[in-house]
Amino acid sequence: MTGEALAGLSLNTATVRAQWGLEEMIPACRPAGITGISPWRDQVAATGLEETARMIEGEGLAVTGLCRGGMFTRAEADGTQAVLDDNRRAIEEAARIGAACLVLVVGGLAPGSRDIDGARAQVRDMLGVLLPEARKAGVPLAIEPLHPMYAADRACVNTMAHANDLCDELGEGLGIALDVYHVWWDPALSDEIVRAGRRILAFHICDWLVPTRDLLMDRGMMGDGVIDIPRIRKEVQATGYSGHAEVEIFSSEDWWKRPPEEVLATCRERYDSVV
Protein backbone atom coordinates (compact mmCIF):
# COMPACT_ATOMS: atom_id res chain seq x y z
CA MET A 1 0.00 0.00 0.00
CA THR A 2 1.34 3.35 -1.04
CA GLY A 3 -0.86 5.64 1.08
CA GLU A 4 0.14 4.19 4.43
CA ALA A 5 0.75 7.49 6.21
CA LEU A 6 -2.82 8.60 5.65
CA ALA A 7 -5.46 7.76 8.25
CA GLY A 8 -7.26 5.52 5.79
CA LEU A 9 -9.96 5.59 3.17
CA SER A 10 -13.18 7.54 3.60
CA LEU A 11 -16.37 7.18 1.58
CA ASN A 12 -17.95 10.31 0.22
CA THR A 13 -21.52 9.13 0.04
CA ALA A 14 -22.03 10.55 -3.45
CA THR A 15 -20.05 7.56 -4.68
CA VAL A 16 -22.89 5.06 -4.13
CA ARG A 17 -25.79 7.44 -3.71
CA ALA A 18 -27.69 6.04 -6.68
CA GLN A 19 -27.77 2.58 -5.13
CA TRP A 20 -27.93 3.09 -1.36
CA GLY A 21 -29.13 5.32 1.44
CA LEU A 22 -26.99 6.06 4.50
CA GLU A 23 -28.66 3.13 6.28
CA GLU A 24 -26.98 0.76 3.84
CA MET A 25 -23.73 2.68 3.38
CA ILE A 26 -22.72 3.21 6.99
CA PRO A 27 -22.63 -0.46 8.04
CA ALA A 28 -20.97 -1.42 4.74
CA CYS A 29 -17.87 0.71 5.24
CA ARG A 30 -15.81 -1.14 7.83
CA PRO A 31 -16.30 -4.56 6.25
CA ALA A 32 -14.94 -3.00 3.02
CA GLY A 33 -11.88 -1.57 4.76
CA ILE A 34 -13.25 1.97 4.79
CA THR A 35 -12.84 3.82 8.08
CA GLY A 36 -14.28 7.23 7.32
CA ILE A 37 -17.40 8.72 5.79
CA SER A 38 -18.45 12.08 4.41
CA PRO A 39 -22.20 12.31 3.97
CA TRP A 40 -24.29 14.70 1.90
CA ARG A 41 -26.88 16.79 3.67
CA ASP A 42 -29.86 15.55 1.68
CA GLN A 43 -28.97 12.01 2.68
CA VAL A 44 -28.54 13.03 6.30
CA ALA A 45 -31.96 14.69 6.17
CA ALA A 46 -33.52 11.56 4.70
CA THR A 47 -32.08 9.36 7.45
CA GLY A 48 -32.43 11.95 10.19
CA LEU A 49 -29.57 13.84 11.82
CA GLU A 50 -29.69 11.99 15.16
CA GLU A 51 -30.02 8.59 13.56
CA THR A 52 -27.14 9.37 11.21
CA ALA A 53 -24.93 10.47 14.09
CA ARG A 54 -25.88 7.38 16.08
CA MET A 55 -25.14 4.99 13.23
CA ILE A 56 -21.79 6.59 12.38
CA GLU A 57 -20.75 6.56 16.03
CA GLY A 58 -21.84 2.95 16.31
CA GLU A 59 -19.53 2.00 13.46
CA GLY A 60 -16.68 4.13 14.80
CA LEU A 61 -16.22 5.89 11.47
CA ALA A 62 -14.32 9.15 11.19
CA VAL A 63 -16.47 11.88 9.66
CA THR A 64 -14.11 13.48 7.18
CA GLY A 65 -16.54 16.15 6.10
CA LEU A 66 -20.13 17.18 5.61
CA CYS A 67 -21.17 18.00 2.03
CA ARG A 68 -22.02 20.75 1.63
CA GLY A 69 -22.48 24.39 2.52
CA GLY A 70 -21.89 27.38 0.31
CA MET A 71 -23.87 28.41 -2.78
CA PHE A 72 -23.41 31.96 -1.58
CA THR A 73 -24.11 33.44 -4.98
CA ARG A 74 -27.70 32.24 -4.81
CA ALA A 75 -28.26 35.08 -2.39
CA GLU A 76 -29.69 37.33 -5.08
CA ALA A 77 -32.20 34.71 -6.18
CA ASP A 78 -33.02 33.13 -2.81
CA GLY A 79 -32.29 35.98 -0.41
CA THR A 80 -29.13 36.55 1.57
CA GLN A 81 -30.79 35.56 4.82
CA ALA A 82 -32.04 32.28 3.44
CA VAL A 83 -28.58 31.36 2.15
CA LEU A 84 -26.89 32.33 5.41
CA ASP A 85 -29.47 30.42 7.46
CA ASP A 86 -29.00 27.33 5.34
CA ASN A 87 -25.27 27.51 5.94
CA ARG A 88 -25.88 27.97 9.66
CA ARG A 89 -27.93 24.79 9.70
CA ALA A 90 -25.11 23.06 7.84
CA ILE A 91 -22.63 24.21 10.49
CA GLU A 92 -24.90 22.83 13.23
CA GLU A 93 -25.25 19.52 11.42
CA ALA A 94 -21.50 19.29 10.89
CA ALA A 95 -20.97 19.91 14.61
CA ARG A 96 -23.54 17.29 15.57
CA ILE A 97 -21.97 14.51 13.49
CA GLY A 98 -18.44 15.54 14.44
CA ALA A 99 -17.38 16.37 10.88
CA ALA A 100 -13.77 17.36 10.41
CA CYS A 101 -15.01 20.20 8.21
CA LEU A 102 -17.99 21.60 6.39
CA VAL A 103 -17.17 21.44 2.67
CA LEU A 104 -18.16 24.60 0.82
CA VAL A 105 -19.11 24.71 -2.84
CA VAL A 106 -19.28 28.45 -3.04
CA GLY A 107 -21.64 28.96 -5.98
CA GLY A 108 -21.16 30.20 -9.52
CA LEU A 109 -22.56 33.24 -11.24
CA ALA A 110 -25.88 34.53 -10.02
CA PRO A 111 -28.70 33.69 -12.47
CA GLY A 112 -28.48 36.02 -15.46
CA SER A 113 -25.17 37.51 -14.32
CA ARG A 114 -21.86 37.73 -16.16
CA ASP A 115 -20.09 39.40 -13.24
CA ILE A 116 -17.63 36.81 -11.98
CA ASP A 117 -15.66 39.37 -9.97
CA GLY A 118 -18.90 40.35 -8.26
CA ALA A 119 -19.66 36.71 -7.51
CA ARG A 120 -16.22 36.27 -6.02
CA ALA A 121 -16.63 39.35 -3.85
CA GLN A 122 -19.97 38.05 -2.63
CA VAL A 123 -18.40 34.72 -1.69
CA ARG A 124 -15.73 36.51 0.31
CA ASP A 125 -18.27 38.72 2.08
CA MET A 126 -20.58 35.88 3.04
CA LEU A 127 -17.68 33.76 4.24
CA GLY A 128 -16.74 36.72 6.41
CA VAL A 129 -20.19 36.66 8.02
CA LEU A 130 -20.26 32.91 8.62
CA LEU A 131 -16.71 32.32 9.72
CA PRO A 132 -17.04 33.70 13.28
CA GLU A 133 -20.12 31.52 13.77
CA ALA A 134 -18.32 28.46 12.43
CA ARG A 135 -15.38 29.13 14.74
CA LYS A 136 -17.73 29.38 17.69
CA ALA A 137 -19.30 26.04 16.71
CA GLY A 138 -15.86 24.49 16.32
CA VAL A 139 -16.51 23.60 12.68
CA PRO A 140 -13.71 24.37 10.21
CA LEU A 141 -14.99 25.60 6.87
CA ALA A 142 -13.32 24.03 3.84
CA ILE A 143 -13.51 25.88 0.53
CA GLU A 144 -13.43 23.38 -2.29
CA PRO A 145 -11.94 24.93 -5.41
CA LEU A 146 -13.89 23.37 -8.27
CA HIS A 147 -12.58 22.73 -11.77
CA PRO A 148 -12.86 25.84 -13.98
CA MET A 149 -15.53 24.10 -16.07
CA TYR A 150 -17.86 24.68 -13.10
CA ALA A 151 -17.10 28.39 -12.74
CA ALA A 152 -20.42 29.49 -14.20
CA ASP A 153 -22.85 27.22 -12.43
CA ARG A 154 -21.28 25.72 -9.32
CA ALA A 155 -18.26 27.48 -7.88
CA CYS A 156 -16.41 30.64 -8.86
CA VAL A 157 -13.41 29.63 -6.75
CA ASN A 158 -11.48 27.48 -9.22
CA THR A 159 -7.87 27.37 -8.12
CA MET A 160 -5.89 26.59 -4.99
CA ALA A 161 -4.38 30.06 -5.32
CA HIS A 162 -7.77 31.71 -5.02
CA ALA A 163 -8.72 29.54 -2.05
CA ASN A 164 -5.40 30.36 -0.40
CA ASP A 165 -6.03 34.07 -1.02
CA LEU A 166 -9.39 33.80 0.75
CA CYS A 167 -7.78 31.98 3.67
CA ASP A 168 -5.10 34.68 3.90
CA GLU A 169 -7.73 37.36 3.98
CA LEU A 170 -10.26 35.76 6.31
CA GLY A 171 -8.01 33.86 8.67
CA GLU A 172 -8.40 31.13 11.27
CA GLY A 173 -11.11 28.54 10.83
CA LEU A 174 -11.09 28.63 7.04
CA GLY A 175 -9.33 25.93 5.06
CA ILE A 176 -9.38 24.00 1.82
CA ALA A 177 -10.83 20.74 0.57
CA LEU A 178 -8.49 19.58 -2.18
CA ASP A 179 -10.02 17.27 -4.77
CA VAL A 180 -7.52 15.92 -7.27
CA TYR A 181 -10.22 16.03 -9.97
CA HIS A 182 -10.54 19.78 -9.74
CA VAL A 183 -6.91 20.84 -9.43
CA TRP A 184 -4.68 18.22 -11.09
CA TRP A 185 -4.19 20.32 -14.26
CA ASP A 186 -2.97 23.46 -12.46
CA PRO A 187 0.69 24.33 -13.10
CA ALA A 188 0.71 26.20 -9.78
CA LEU A 189 -0.62 23.20 -7.84
CA SER A 190 2.58 22.10 -6.11
CA ASP A 191 3.40 25.63 -4.97
CA GLU A 192 -0.12 26.27 -3.76
CA ILE A 193 -0.20 23.02 -1.78
CA VAL A 194 2.97 24.13 0.01
CA ARG A 195 1.40 27.54 0.56
CA ALA A 196 -1.78 25.95 1.91
CA GLY A 197 0.14 23.93 4.48
CA ARG A 198 -2.08 22.93 7.39
CA ARG A 199 -5.05 24.60 5.77
CA ILE A 200 -5.75 21.42 3.82
CA LEU A 201 -8.71 19.96 5.68
CA ALA A 202 -9.79 17.25 3.26
CA PHE A 203 -8.20 15.27 0.45
CA HIS A 204 -10.63 13.97 -2.16
CA ILE A 205 -9.76 11.38 -4.77
CA CYS A 206 -11.16 10.02 -8.02
CA ASP A 207 -9.73 10.28 -11.55
CA TRP A 208 -10.01 12.25 -14.80
CA LEU A 209 -11.10 10.01 -17.66
CA VAL A 210 -10.03 10.44 -21.28
CA PRO A 211 -12.38 11.03 -22.89
CA THR A 212 -14.63 12.66 -20.30
CA ARG A 213 -18.11 12.26 -21.71
CA ASP A 214 -20.02 14.53 -19.36
CA LEU A 215 -18.98 17.62 -17.41
CA LEU A 216 -20.59 16.50 -14.16
CA MET A 217 -21.30 12.79 -14.16
CA ASP A 218 -18.26 11.09 -15.68
CA ARG A 219 -15.62 10.98 -12.99
CA GLY A 220 -13.40 7.96 -12.97
CA MET A 221 -12.24 5.44 -10.39
CA MET A 222 -8.71 6.01 -9.16
CA GLY A 223 -6.31 4.44 -11.62
CA ASP A 224 -8.67 4.58 -14.60
CA GLY A 225 -7.67 8.10 -15.65
CA VAL A 226 -4.68 10.37 -16.07
CA ILE A 227 -4.21 12.04 -12.69
CA ASP A 228 -0.89 11.35 -10.99
CA ILE A 229 -2.59 10.78 -7.64
CA PRO A 230 0.46 9.52 -5.70
CA ARG A 231 2.34 12.67 -6.56
CA ILE A 232 -0.43 14.92 -5.27
CA ARG A 233 -0.92 12.70 -2.21
CA LYS A 234 2.75 12.99 -1.33
CA GLU A 235 2.65 16.75 -1.69
CA VAL A 236 -0.44 16.92 0.51
CA GLN A 237 1.13 14.65 3.11
CA ALA A 238 4.28 16.77 3.09
CA THR A 239 2.17 19.65 4.47
CA GLY A 240 1.44 17.52 7.52
CA TYR A 241 -1.94 16.26 6.38
CA SER A 242 -2.60 12.92 8.02
CA GLY A 243 -6.33 12.56 7.57
CA HIS A 244 -8.22 10.23 5.26
CA ALA A 245 -8.30 10.11 1.49
CA GLU A 246 -11.97 10.54 0.63
CA VAL A 247 -13.24 8.90 -2.52
CA GLU A 248 -15.94 10.89 -4.31
CA ILE A 249 -17.14 9.63 -7.69
CA PHE A 250 -20.02 11.08 -9.68
CA SER A 251 -20.63 8.54 -12.42
CA SER A 252 -24.22 8.18 -13.51
CA GLU A 253 -23.48 5.84 -16.41
CA ASP A 254 -20.87 3.58 -14.83
CA TRP A 255 -20.13 3.32 -11.11
CA TRP A 256 -23.61 4.40 -10.07
CA LYS A 257 -24.98 1.47 -12.04
CA ARG A 258 -22.77 -1.17 -10.43
CA PRO A 259 -23.48 -3.20 -7.30
CA PRO A 260 -22.45 -0.95 -4.41
CA GLU A 261 -20.48 -3.72 -2.73
CA GLU A 262 -18.36 -3.95 -5.88
CA VAL A 263 -17.87 -0.18 -5.90
CA LEU A 264 -16.66 -0.12 -2.29
CA ALA A 265 -14.35 -3.10 -2.84
CA THR A 266 -12.88 -1.42 -5.92
CA CYS A 267 -12.36 1.85 -4.04
CA ARG A 268 -10.43 0.02 -1.35
CA GLU A 269 -8.41 -2.03 -3.84
CA ARG A 270 -7.45 1.08 -5.80
CA TYR A 271 -6.66 2.99 -2.63
CA ASP A 272 -4.15 0.25 -1.87
CA SER A 273 -2.70 0.03 -5.37
CA VAL A 274 -2.76 3.45 -7.05
CA VAL A 275 -3.29 6.16 -4.41
Next chain:
Amino acid sequence: MTGEALAGLSLNTATVRAQWGLEEMIPACRPAGITGISPWRDQVAATGLEETARMIEGEGLAVTGLCRGGMFTRAEADGTQAVLDDNRRAIEEAARIGAACLVLVVGGLAPGSRDIDGARAQVRDMLGVLLPEARKAGVPLAIEPLHPMYAADRACVNTMAHANDLCDELGEGLGIALDVYHVWWDPALSDEIVRAGRRILAFHICDWLVPTRDLLMDRGMMGDGVIDIPRIRKEVQATGYSGHAEVEIFSSEDWWKRPPEEVLATCRERYDSVV
Protein backbone atom coordinates in the same frame (compact mmCIF):
# COMPACT_ATOMS: atom_id res chain seq x y z
CA MET B 1 -21.23 49.00 -32.20
CA THR B 2 -19.09 48.44 -29.16
CA GLY B 3 -16.02 46.89 -30.78
CA GLU B 4 -15.27 49.79 -33.11
CA ALA B 5 -11.55 50.05 -32.40
CA LEU B 6 -10.95 46.50 -33.57
CA ALA B 7 -10.10 45.86 -37.22
CA GLY B 8 -13.34 43.98 -37.73
CA LEU B 9 -14.78 40.50 -37.51
CA SER B 10 -12.93 37.43 -38.75
CA LEU B 11 -14.36 33.99 -39.44
CA ASN B 12 -12.60 31.02 -37.98
CA THR B 13 -13.64 28.43 -40.48
CA ALA B 14 -14.50 25.86 -37.80
CA THR B 15 -17.66 27.90 -37.27
CA VAL B 16 -19.37 26.68 -40.46
CA ARG B 17 -17.16 23.73 -41.28
CA ALA B 18 -20.00 21.22 -41.10
CA GLN B 19 -21.92 23.05 -43.82
CA TRP B 20 -19.31 24.56 -46.15
CA GLY B 21 -15.85 24.18 -47.63
CA LEU B 22 -13.51 27.11 -48.06
CA GLU B 23 -14.84 27.58 -51.61
CA GLU B 24 -18.20 28.59 -50.15
CA MET B 25 -16.93 30.35 -47.04
CA ILE B 26 -14.42 32.72 -48.56
CA PRO B 27 -16.78 34.52 -50.97
CA ALA B 28 -19.51 34.63 -48.28
CA CYS B 29 -17.48 36.66 -45.80
CA ARG B 30 -17.50 40.21 -47.19
CA PRO B 31 -21.22 40.19 -48.06
CA ALA B 32 -21.82 39.23 -44.41
CA GLY B 33 -19.68 42.09 -43.09
CA ILE B 34 -16.76 39.80 -42.22
CA THR B 35 -13.34 41.10 -43.27
CA GLY B 36 -11.00 38.42 -41.98
CA ILE B 37 -10.66 34.65 -42.09
CA SER B 38 -8.72 32.03 -40.17
CA PRO B 39 -8.77 28.67 -41.96
CA TRP B 40 -7.99 25.20 -40.68
CA ARG B 41 -5.25 23.24 -42.35
CA ASP B 42 -7.39 20.27 -43.37
CA GLN B 43 -9.70 22.65 -45.19
CA VAL B 44 -6.77 24.38 -46.84
CA ALA B 45 -5.48 21.00 -47.95
CA ALA B 46 -8.87 20.07 -49.38
CA THR B 47 -9.07 23.27 -51.40
CA GLY B 48 -5.35 23.43 -52.18
CA LEU B 49 -2.90 25.91 -50.72
CA GLU B 50 -2.47 28.02 -53.84
CA GLU B 51 -6.16 28.13 -54.60
CA THR B 52 -6.91 29.08 -51.00
CA ALA B 53 -4.34 31.88 -51.10
CA ARG B 54 -5.71 33.10 -54.44
CA MET B 55 -9.33 33.14 -53.26
CA ILE B 56 -8.53 34.92 -49.98
CA GLU B 57 -6.44 37.53 -51.78
CA GLY B 58 -9.20 37.98 -54.33
CA GLU B 59 -11.64 38.82 -51.58
CA GLY B 60 -9.17 41.04 -49.80
CA LEU B 61 -9.67 39.26 -46.50
CA ALA B 62 -7.19 39.59 -43.65
CA VAL B 63 -5.84 36.20 -42.59
CA THR B 64 -6.00 36.41 -38.81
CA GLY B 65 -4.43 33.02 -38.26
CA LEU B 66 -3.87 29.52 -39.52
CA CYS B 67 -5.27 26.69 -37.38
CA ARG B 68 -3.23 24.91 -36.29
CA GLY B 69 0.23 23.74 -35.42
CA GLY B 70 1.39 22.17 -32.20
CA MET B 71 0.44 18.74 -30.83
CA PHE B 72 4.03 18.51 -29.66
CA THR B 73 3.26 15.83 -27.11
CA ARG B 74 2.41 13.39 -29.88
CA ALA B 75 6.14 13.14 -30.45
CA GLU B 76 6.41 9.96 -28.43
CA ALA B 77 3.67 8.26 -30.41
CA ASP B 78 4.33 9.72 -33.87
CA GLY B 79 8.04 10.49 -33.67
CA THR B 80 9.63 13.82 -32.87
CA GLN B 81 10.75 14.35 -36.45
CA ALA B 82 7.27 13.77 -37.83
CA VAL B 83 5.74 16.27 -35.40
CA LEU B 84 8.41 18.88 -36.12
CA ASP B 85 8.07 18.39 -39.85
CA ASP B 86 4.32 18.79 -39.67
CA ASN B 87 4.80 22.06 -37.83
CA ARG B 88 7.35 23.18 -40.42
CA ARG B 89 4.78 22.59 -43.14
CA ALA B 90 2.27 24.57 -41.10
CA ILE B 91 4.72 27.46 -40.86
CA GLU B 92 5.19 27.39 -44.64
CA GLU B 93 1.46 27.35 -45.23
CA ALA B 94 0.94 30.22 -42.82
CA ALA B 95 3.59 32.23 -44.65
CA ARG B 96 2.04 31.46 -48.05
CA ILE B 97 -1.44 32.67 -47.07
CA GLY B 98 -0.08 35.65 -45.15
CA ALA B 99 -1.47 34.54 -41.79
CA ALA B 100 -0.96 36.93 -38.90
CA CYS B 101 0.08 33.94 -36.83
CA LEU B 102 0.18 30.18 -36.68
CA VAL B 103 -2.11 29.12 -33.84
CA LEU B 104 -0.61 26.38 -31.68
CA VAL B 105 -2.63 23.82 -29.78
CA VAL B 106 0.28 22.35 -27.95
CA GLY B 107 -0.99 18.86 -27.15
CA GLY B 108 -2.05 17.15 -23.93
CA LEU B 109 -0.57 14.18 -22.17
CA ALA B 110 1.21 11.62 -24.30
CA PRO B 111 -0.85 8.43 -24.71
CA GLY B 112 -0.71 6.42 -21.50
CA SER B 113 1.16 9.15 -19.63
CA ARG B 114 0.24 10.89 -16.37
CA ASP B 115 3.28 13.17 -16.47
CA ILE B 116 1.89 16.64 -17.10
CA ASP B 117 5.12 18.35 -16.08
CA GLY B 118 6.93 16.22 -18.62
CA ALA B 119 4.41 17.15 -21.30
CA ARG B 120 4.91 20.81 -20.49
CA ALA B 121 8.67 20.49 -20.69
CA GLN B 122 8.35 18.79 -24.06
CA VAL B 123 6.18 21.62 -25.34
CA ARG B 124 8.77 24.14 -24.27
CA ASP B 125 11.62 22.18 -25.86
CA MET B 126 9.89 21.70 -29.21
CA LEU B 127 8.84 25.34 -29.30
CA GLY B 128 12.49 26.16 -28.78
CA VAL B 129 13.40 24.14 -31.87
CA LEU B 130 10.70 25.61 -34.10
CA LEU B 131 10.83 29.23 -33.04
CA PRO B 132 14.02 30.19 -34.92
CA GLU B 133 12.56 28.66 -38.09
CA ALA B 134 9.28 30.50 -37.62
CA ARG B 135 11.15 33.76 -37.11
CA LYS B 136 13.07 33.17 -40.33
CA ALA B 137 9.80 32.54 -42.15
CA GLY B 138 8.28 35.68 -40.64
CA VAL B 139 5.46 33.70 -39.03
CA PRO B 140 4.62 34.55 -35.41
CA LEU B 141 3.69 31.50 -33.35
CA ALA B 142 0.64 31.95 -31.14
CA ILE B 143 0.24 29.61 -28.19
CA GLU B 144 -3.44 29.16 -27.47
CA PRO B 145 -3.99 28.36 -23.81
CA LEU B 146 -6.92 25.93 -23.78
CA HIS B 147 -9.47 25.53 -21.02
CA PRO B 148 -8.23 23.23 -18.24
CA MET B 149 -10.85 20.65 -19.25
CA TYR B 150 -8.63 19.95 -22.29
CA ALA B 151 -5.40 19.53 -20.32
CA ALA B 152 -5.34 15.75 -20.75
CA ASP B 153 -6.15 15.37 -24.41
CA ARG B 154 -5.56 18.64 -26.28
CA ALA B 155 -3.32 21.19 -24.62
CA CYS B 156 -1.33 21.18 -21.41
CA VAL B 157 -0.96 24.97 -21.53
CA ASN B 158 -4.14 26.07 -19.80
CA THR B 159 -3.61 29.57 -18.49
CA MET B 160 -2.44 32.93 -19.78
CA ALA B 161 0.17 32.86 -17.02
CA HIS B 162 1.71 29.68 -18.40
CA ALA B 163 1.68 31.06 -21.96
CA ASN B 164 3.29 34.27 -20.73
CA ASP B 165 5.95 32.24 -18.91
CA LEU B 166 6.78 30.43 -22.16
CA CYS B 167 6.98 33.75 -24.02
CA ASP B 168 9.28 35.13 -21.32
CA GLU B 169 11.53 32.13 -21.63
CA LEU B 170 11.61 31.72 -25.41
CA GLY B 171 11.41 35.31 -26.56
CA GLU B 172 10.70 37.13 -29.80
CA GLY B 173 8.36 35.59 -32.31
CA LEU B 174 6.24 33.75 -29.78
CA GLY B 175 2.87 35.17 -28.72
CA ILE B 176 -0.58 34.21 -27.53
CA ALA B 177 -3.95 33.52 -29.09
CA LEU B 178 -6.50 34.50 -26.47
CA ASP B 179 -9.88 32.79 -26.76
CA VAL B 180 -12.45 34.06 -24.28
CA TYR B 181 -13.92 30.55 -24.03
CA HIS B 182 -10.72 29.17 -22.58
CA VAL B 183 -9.71 31.91 -20.17
CA TRP B 184 -12.82 33.80 -19.02
CA TRP B 185 -12.94 31.98 -15.66
CA ASP B 186 -9.35 32.80 -14.63
CA PRO B 187 -9.04 35.18 -11.65
CA ALA B 188 -5.60 36.16 -12.95
CA LEU B 189 -6.90 36.99 -16.44
CA SER B 190 -6.81 40.78 -16.25
CA ASP B 191 -3.29 40.84 -14.83
CA GLU B 192 -2.04 38.34 -17.38
CA ILE B 193 -3.54 40.30 -20.28
CA VAL B 194 -1.62 43.35 -19.08
CA ARG B 195 1.49 41.20 -18.75
CA ALA B 196 1.00 39.80 -22.25
CA GLY B 197 0.82 43.26 -23.80
CA ARG B 198 1.71 43.16 -27.49
CA ARG B 199 2.17 39.42 -27.34
CA ILE B 200 -1.54 38.98 -27.97
CA LEU B 201 -1.64 37.93 -31.62
CA ALA B 202 -5.24 36.81 -31.93
CA PHE B 203 -8.49 37.43 -30.09
CA HIS B 204 -11.05 34.62 -30.40
CA ILE B 205 -14.67 34.95 -29.40
CA CYS B 206 -17.67 32.71 -28.72
CA ASP B 207 -19.52 32.11 -25.44
CA TRP B 208 -19.79 29.69 -22.51
CA LEU B 209 -23.26 28.18 -22.32
CA VAL B 210 -25.02 27.19 -19.10
CA PRO B 211 -25.46 24.31 -19.13
CA THR B 212 -22.61 23.18 -21.36
CA ARG B 213 -23.74 19.79 -22.65
CA ASP B 214 -20.51 18.61 -24.22
CA LEU B 215 -16.88 19.36 -23.44
CA LEU B 216 -15.90 19.96 -27.06
CA MET B 217 -18.90 20.63 -29.23
CA ASP B 218 -21.19 22.94 -27.28
CA ARG B 219 -19.73 26.40 -27.57
CA GLY B 220 -22.22 29.24 -27.72
CA MET B 221 -22.76 32.23 -29.98
CA MET B 222 -21.60 35.50 -28.44
CA GLY B 223 -24.32 36.81 -26.18
CA ASP B 224 -25.92 33.43 -25.50
CA GLY B 225 -23.67 32.59 -22.58
CA VAL B 226 -22.09 34.04 -19.48
CA ILE B 227 -18.78 35.48 -20.63
CA ASP B 228 -18.38 39.22 -20.15
CA ILE B 229 -16.89 39.62 -23.63
CA PRO B 230 -16.80 43.44 -23.73
CA ARG B 231 -14.75 43.53 -20.58
CA ILE B 232 -12.15 41.14 -21.97
CA ARG B 233 -12.18 42.94 -25.34
CA LYS B 234 -11.46 46.26 -23.63
CA GLU B 235 -8.61 44.74 -21.67
CA VAL B 236 -7.16 43.22 -24.83
CA GLN B 237 -7.51 46.49 -26.72
CA ALA B 238 -5.83 48.33 -23.87
CA THR B 239 -2.67 46.33 -24.63
CA GLY B 240 -2.62 47.90 -28.10
CA TYR B 241 -4.28 45.02 -29.90
CA SER B 242 -6.07 46.39 -32.95
CA GLY B 243 -6.58 43.23 -35.00
CA HIS B 244 -9.80 41.37 -35.67
CA ALA B 245 -12.09 39.56 -33.30
CA GLU B 246 -12.21 36.01 -34.66
CA VAL B 247 -15.37 34.02 -34.10
CA GLU B 248 -14.77 30.30 -33.53
CA ILE B 249 -17.74 28.14 -32.60
CA PHE B 250 -17.70 24.36 -32.26
CA SER B 251 -21.35 23.40 -32.02
CA SER B 252 -22.26 20.08 -33.55
CA GLU B 253 -25.84 20.10 -32.31
CA ASP B 254 -26.78 23.72 -32.92
CA TRP B 255 -24.84 26.18 -35.09
CA TRP B 256 -23.35 23.48 -37.27
CA LYS B 257 -26.87 22.39 -38.17
CA ARG B 258 -28.09 25.84 -39.19
CA PRO B 259 -27.93 27.43 -42.63
CA PRO B 260 -24.42 28.89 -42.87
CA GLU B 261 -25.71 32.23 -44.15
CA GLU B 262 -27.75 32.53 -40.95
CA VAL B 263 -24.69 31.67 -38.86
CA LEU B 264 -22.55 34.35 -40.51
CA ALA B 265 -25.30 36.95 -40.22
CA THR B 266 -25.75 36.13 -36.54
CA CYS B 267 -21.99 36.35 -35.92
CA ARG B 268 -21.94 39.83 -37.45
CA GLU B 269 -25.06 40.96 -35.60
CA ARG B 270 -23.67 39.76 -32.27
CA TYR B 271 -20.28 41.30 -33.01
CA ASP B 272 -22.08 44.61 -33.35
CA SER B 273 -24.30 44.20 -30.30
CA VAL B 274 -22.51 42.20 -27.60
CA VAL B 275 -18.77 42.14 -28.35
